[in-house]
Amino acid sequence: MIYGAAKTAVSLWVRQNAVRADWAGAGIRLNAIAPGAIRTPMLEDLMTTEAERKRIEAVPAPIGGLGDASQIGDWVVFMLSDAADYLVGTTVFVDGGSDAYFRPTAWPKAVPMWDLVGYFRRLRAFGNDR
Numbered sequence: 732m733i734y735g736a737a738k739t740a741v742s743l744w745v746r747q748n749a750v751r752a753d754w755a756g757a758g759i760r761l762n763a764i765a766p767g768a769i770r771t772p773m774l775e776d777l778m779t780t781e782a783e784r785k786r787i788e789a790v791p792a793p794i795g796g797l798g799d800a801s802q803i804g805d806w807v808v809f810m811l812s813d814a815a816d817y818l819v820g821t822t823v824f825v826d827g828g829s830d831a832y833f834r835p836t837a838w839p840k841a842v843p844m845w846d847l848v849g850y851f852r853r854l855r856a857f858g859n860d861r
Contacts, residue, residue: 738765742822749820760819764806767826769798792827 741763748754749761768774768790774797778784788797806825809815824830830837842850 745822746820755819760815762810762818762820763822764803764810765822765824765826765830766803767792767798767824767829769800769803771800790829791832792829793832794827796827798825798827
């Protein structure tokens with residue numbers, strides 16, 4: 732529970748700060764990766780008993796099984812490459828579908844009508860800041 736809350740907090744921080752002048756304005760693409768259950772030495776240490784192994788393997792990953800650290804590495808390489816030069820403020824969930832399973836309607840959200848005025852103000856301010 733705490734781990735999931737921490738991932739959410741990091742995702743929100745990235746989204747809120749990536750567009751700031753000290754990040755995007757400085758040409759720095761701030762993004763995050765939210766890994767799921769990835770087979771690492773730390774996870775292996777947690778799976779020393781049959782009960783713990785079953786508990787960890789019970790985490791829903793619709794694609795099945797545990798992830799591999801190289802899969803996270805592949806995303807890091809991509810996110811640092813020129814192919815991702817327009818990727819800003821994004822959290823990529825490399826979790827076998829767990830986030831989509833638990834939060835299928837969390838994103839994208841419709842913009843409430845009362846927020847449109849704020850969108851137009853920010854749009855105008857953005858143009859004036861340039």
